[in-house]
Amino acid sequence: MDNKDKIEAIKRKTRQRLGFTVLTLGLYFSYVLNYTSWGAFLGNTLGDSHISGSLVMFAGLILVFICLELVFLQINRDRKTK
Helix, strand or coil: CCHHHHHHHHHHHHHHHHHHHHHHHHHHHHHHHHHCCCCHHHHCECCCCCCEHHHHHHHHHHHHHHHHHHHHHHHCCCCCCC
8 A cells, every 4th residue: 555545545535524523513512402492392201200301312322323333444454544
């Protein structure tokens, strides 16, 4: 692999990471729904439990972030820059 191929591989990986970062930031900002009138339903409890929609959303976002990172690692598993 010559220098030009290495640079292209690094650029490709950087673009992928930037895309994943933008998606992650968008999901982080979706938590703002808890503080707006559009997300008023998230303040309600689920059934007879003490768990609110906000808590479920928070836990769901954490799981989505972990899955996104695993997807990113899986995509780049076989692409090594030496």
